Amino acid sequence: MTDSTSQNKLTFQSEQTSHTSQSEQTPESDPTSVSEHPTEPRPSAPVPLRGDRLADLPPGVDRPEYDRAAVTAGIVHFGVGGFHRAHQAMYTDVLLASDDAQVAGAAAGWGICGVGVMPSDAAMRDVMRAQDGLYTLVTKAPDGALHARVIGSIVDYRYAPDDPQAVIAKLADPAVRIVSLTVTEGGYSLNQLTGEFDPSPADIQADLNADALPRTTFGLITAGLRLRRERGVPPFTVLSCDNLQGNGDLARKAFTSFATLLDPELGQWMRQQVHFPNCMVDRITPATTDADRQLVAERFGIDDGWPVVCEPFTQWVLQDDFAVAEPDAPSRPQWELTGAQIVDDVEPYELMKLRLLNASHQGIAYFGHLAGYRLVHEAATDPDLAAFLLSYMVNEASPTLAPVPGVDLDAYRKELIERFGNPGVRDTVARLAAESSDRIPKWLVPVISENIAAGRDVTLSAAICASWARYAEGVDEQGKPIDVVDRYADERRAAAAGQLRRQDGTVADPLAFVRNRDFFGDLADQPEFTEPYLAALESLHRNGSKATYAALARHYAHRCAAPQL
Numbered sequence: 001m002t003d004s005t006s007q008n009k010l011t012f013q014s015e016q017t018s019h020t021s022q023s024e025q026t027p028e029s030d031p032t033s034v035s036e037h038p039t040e041p042r043p044s045a046p047v048p049l050r051g052d053r054l055a056d057l058p059p060g061v062d063r064p065e066y067d068r069a070a071v072t073a074g075i076v077h078f079g080v081g082g083f084h085r086a087h088q089a090m091y092t093d094v095l096l097a098s099d100d101a102q103v104a105g106a107a108a109g110w111g112i113c114g115v116g117v118m119p120s121d122a123a124m125r126d127v128m129r130a131q132d133g134l135y136t137l138v139t140k141a142p143d144g145a146l147h148a149r150v151i152g153s154i155v156d157y158r159y160a161p162d163d164p165q166a167v168i169a170k171l172a173d174p175a176v177r178i179v180s181l182t183v184t185e186g187g188y189s190l191n192q193l194t195g196e197f198d199p200s201p202a203d204i205q206a207d208l209n210a211d212a213l214p215r216t217t218f219g220l221i222t223a224g225l226r227l228r229r230e231r232g233v234p235p236f237t238v239l240s241c242d243n244l245q246g247n248g249d250l251a252r253k254a255f256t257s258f259a260t261l262l263d264p265e266l267g268q269w270m271r272q273q274v275h276f277p278n279c280m281v282d283r284i285t286p287a288t289t290d291a292d293r294q295l296v297a298e299r300f301g302i303d304d305g306w307p308v309v310c311e312p313f314t315q316w317v318l319q320d321d322f323a324v325a326e327p328d329a330p331s332r333p334q335w336e337l338t339g340a341q342i343v344d345d346v347e348p349y350e351l352m353k354l355r356l357l358n359a360s361h362q363g364i365a366y367f368g369h370l371a372g373y374r375l376v377h378e379a380a381t382d383p384d385l386a387a388f389l390l391s392y393m394v395n396e397a398s399p400t401l402a403p404v405p406g407v408d409l410d411a412y413r414k415e416l417i418e419r420f421g422n423p424g425v426r427d428t429v430a431r432l433a434a435e436s437s438d439r440i441p442k443w444l445v446p447v448i449s450e451n452i453a454a455g456r457d458v459t460l461s462a463a464i465c466a467s468w469a470r471y472a473e474g475v476d477e478q479g480k481p482i483d484v485v486d487r488y489a490d491e492r493r494a495a496a497a498g499q500l501r502r503q504d505g506t507v508a509d510p511l512a513f514v515r516n517r518d519f520f521g522d523l524a525d526q527p528e529f530t531e532p533y534l535a536a537l538e539s540l541h542r543n544g545s546k547a548t549y550a551a552l553a554r555h556y557a558h559r560c561a562a563p564q565l
């Protein structure tokens with residue numbers, strides 16, 4: 001029943017498989033039902049997750065009851081990983097599943113075509129193909145309640161290295177009106193200090209060679225826009241959903257800079273014509289593990305090669321700045337009907353989230369690992385670390401925030417501590433500690449600089465930087481190696497070596513780690529930063545992680561004149 005060449009059919013399905021329409025669903029499958037606290041493993045073999053087996057899934061699992069074959073791709077998404085599938089694809093799925101026929105009908109033009117460009121994305125291609133783009137999204141509440149929903153909004157997936165021309169053709173399709181991204185903070189190739197686009201990576205250089213077939217997001221998206229321009233098709237909106245302050249503005253910078261290097265006129269056209277809205281995204285989504293696959297099989301009776309697990313909390317705040325292709329045509333899905341907030345100014349929400357949640361995650365990552373924690377909830381429920389994080393949020397992050405419309409910051413901070421402590425999510429400290437060089441400079445260094453400029457204390461933020469410096473030494477408190485995952489790991493480790501005490505008792509340069517201005521700006525020249533930084537680093541070396549954050553937490557609890565480290 002499917003035909004991969006037809007626009008309104010699912011492109012995953014083989015000729016033999018068929019799609020189950022709403023009328024073919026089992027009558028018991030109540031889309032609102034949830035499976036909470038399931039205790040017994042299911043006796044029968046789990047059902048393979050495919051379009052033609054949706055009706056066979058056990059009751060208690062939400063599943064697409066809409067006609068997926070009628071859903072066309074209006075969105076192309078680069079970087080289909082855990083987060084996109086827990087967040088944006090879920091919001092679109094909720095629209096598609098709406099009881100309101102008008103809402104669901106409008107959403108049918110906003111299905112998602114995923115694109116992978118990295119070698120590791122071949123695995124996602126294989127799973128997407130085998131499962132007709134379907135996957136199970138499991139939310140885990142702090143009290144142990146589980147909820148499973150099979151998501152159907154991803155209706156196509158292209159692994160770019162297989163056929164870059166097909167991806168470009170897709171991008172040039174007038175039906176595609178949004179190209180969204182979750183390609184990580186490093187995926188924009190922007191210099192940490194200057195914010196300028198860095199075209200030096202080899203794959204970007206290759207894409208700047210006009211004769212080569214594009215392989216990066218920059219090359220592919222620019223080629224798609226060029227083709228639209230040549231054909232007189234209005235450009236799509238580029239929607240970054242990465243954890244970057246002003247992610248739309250940064251995407252504009254990166255993509256128009258790339259295009260300008262390729263063709264200045266095209267770059268100019270993009271600057272004038274392409275919309276790059278900012279948005280704040282939030283849902284803690286750890287990497288999928290084999291235990292998650294097993295849980296989905298045993299508790300929900302689904303054989304899913306790549307489910308996603310995450311917390312129940314979700315938030316999406318979008319700037320309403322989407323390209324209008326034609327006067328009466330919708331410029332975006334009606335995500336506001338699913339709980340997303342559409343606002344004029346996203347910045348207060350972004351700053352709140354990045355400086356409270358993501359910067360606190362950095363506070364958990366290095367202190368937590370050095371203290372021996374491997375799971376985030378274990379670290380975050382250590383009372384001293386929780387007190388440290390709350391103190392950082394109250395005393396250092398929050399004073400840098402503008403009022404956030406409709407948000408009680410006190411409640412937001414407390415909720416964060418609870419979210420970090422959710423034992424079901426089983427997020428890993430290793431995930432939070434990866435790619436530190438892309439995170440600390442973007443989430444924490446601005447907090448420090450703004451506080452110093454305003455004459456405020458930065459003791460706890462400086463201590464988080466020190467915990468990164470100690471972690472980057474690559475050896476833990478028991479003398480075991482730390483697997484530092486960071487594209488700048490070698491440079492960071494070499495810098496951290498300068499802070500180590502040598503056999504003769506001297507230290508080459510205690511500030512060696514923070515001298516790199518690409519990461520820390522001029523903080524190494526600012527005593528307001530270096531004094532607490534050096535005190536925390538010294539304490540980490542002498543007393544260890546636990547004693548250091550406990551002393552800092554005590555200091556803030558009692559408001560002493562100086563921390564006793």
Ligand SMILES: NC(=O)c1ccc[n+]([C@@H]2O[C@H](COP(=O)([O-])OP(=O)(O)OC[C@H]3O[C@@H](n4cnc5c(N)ncnc54)[C@H](O)[C@@H]3O)[C@@H](O)[C@H]2O)c1
Nearest residue numbers: 079080081082083118182183184185187242243283284285
């Ligand atoms: N996981 C979360 O809790 C969470 C929450 C909010 C926002 N985010 C944002 O989403 C991003 C991705 O998170 P995830 O959990 O989905 O990670 P993931 O590892 O599951 O997926 C990342 C995807 O991005 C691709 N990618 C990485 N570098 C790329 C590059 N240079 N060019 C093109 N594609 C690239 C990968 O191949 C993969 O498909 C984060 O970096 C963050 O900005 C994540």
Ligand SMILES: O=P(O)(O)OC[C@@H](O)[C@@H](O)[C@H](O)[C@H](O)CO
Nearest residue numbers: 243281282283284285358361432
């Ligand atoms: O995904 P990253 O690399 O931006 O950062 C790691 C975590 O801090 C992040 O994924 C959070 O879990 C997320 O931002 C919560 O919404």
